[in-house]
Amino acid sequence: MSMDNVWIAIKQAAVGAARDVLYPLLDPVLPAWITPERLMMFASAVISVVSILVIVPLVMMYLTWAERKVVGRMQNRFGPNRVGWFGLLQPIADAVKMLTKEDIVPARGDRFVHLMAPVLILVPTLLVYAVIPFGEGMIAADLDIGVLYFLALSSVTTLAVFMAGWASRNKYSFLGGMRAVAQMVSYEIPLVIAAVVVVMRVGSLSTVAIVEAQAGLFGWFVFQPWGLFAFLIFLAAMTAEANRSPFDLPEGESELVAGFHTEYSGMKFGMFYLAEYFSALAQCFLAATLFFGGWKGPLLPGWIWIFLKTFVLVFVLFLFRGTFPRVRVDQLMGFTWKFLLPLALTTVFVAGLTYYLPPVPGWIVGAVLLTGTFFVLMLPNRRVTLVRRACRLEN
């Protein structure tokens, strides 16, 4: 038994135990329609759900720790190092703090919507993990429409963000919520088109099929010109979708206090925080699946490979946070509508064109076409200097 399927073996043993041990034990009390097969199905589902519900929050907890450590080092600081060894207990201390804080609801706010928003933002961000393949056969639900399911569910969070802003009855919350909706709806389009490029080449929406199509030494889609550009578009759009710096306008404190979660405190605020990291992590998992060959990789077992690739992408997000200042609203909208969207459409075209060409000329034609488009799209996106604006006004 290789390390590759040790987890599958454990799960099969547990499911087998449900049939051989649990069923004979519970048979007298269970109703007749529960057959051993149904019990096994149930046990399998419970094991998948519980392992996701344990591993993802655990990874998220240490993601917050890692982010503070990494961003600290980028600014030549130490980061948290007081609570526990290397500050490893910091997430627990933060969680205790969150849970013990007072829960305040604005007096004139909508209490029910105010309560539902953090719940509604958290549920879809956890549900999307069902279609992420953590290794060969290590997927909670291998849906035929995996990518569609992921994108559809992750866009539900937009609604929760707007609910939070609306229910708070606070101008800053409301403005932050509106900005969040505008931003997330705009960036949804390049994000989906970048994913569509991959779906188009593979011919399947199933995440497992997408990973299977990326076998071989340079089989990862990111080594194709259209794959690289689709990945870059996906990376930018994903950063904006997860409301992370430099696209963290919905919570830009210099203008909107804390955006849509201004009026949230205690664990309700903590749930927004959780959801932000859950969705960032899920998007990184999806990017690793779509463009970096998922669990495919030499030597190491698959589940280590996908975590490795995901954490490299998460590190890139930390690097963004450590490097870039927050963009302006008009820059944000201009970037997606005037740059990302045309580039994404060109990538779709190039991916379709090179599908009918032999590999090497296809690679060259794709690279030339996409680089050309990149430079052409720079022209309408030039920075408007004061001199140029003055010329425009004169004409």
Added chain:
Amino acid sequence: MYGLGLLKGMYVVLRNFVESYYKPERLVTVQYPEERRPLPPRFRGFPFLIYDDDSGALRCVACQLCAKACPATCIELTMAKGEDGKPAKRPETYTLDLGLCMQCGLCVEACPFAALAMDHDFERAVIDQPEPLRLGIDQLRRPFSYLEQINPEAANALAPKPAKTAAGAEERPAKSSHGGREVTT
């Protein structure tokens, strides 16, 4: 242009990140309670009253100049009376209100007898308040050797003067012996 600025910025940040692990001079943070930087000699904490190591007598002659110089009026002192009922040129009470003192050092500058100096103790925070914030003579007195230890520069400048003033003010009969020492130093 063309996104190169983004890459350049990310490279700089990445270099900061990597180098902070093997270049100790990059990490300028001092882990305070365990690790301390030496205080500069002229650091201004709260003022203290200097007494001579040999005699144990305070240099203060209760002239009230420090109390008058204090902008926050945090110093209160009264002059002691000798056995003969005359003023004894030493303080009977001397209180410094820590709640008012802003560590400006004007009292030290005003003192003509070099009887005051600024302390290096700045960690005055306490969890409860077992004693009032008004310090008396007992809490304020420090030996001259302590000043030599924390601020040798000031101690050198002040060394000859106190011998004269303290001797002249407090122990008038013993002036000759002290005066002899003064010449040698």
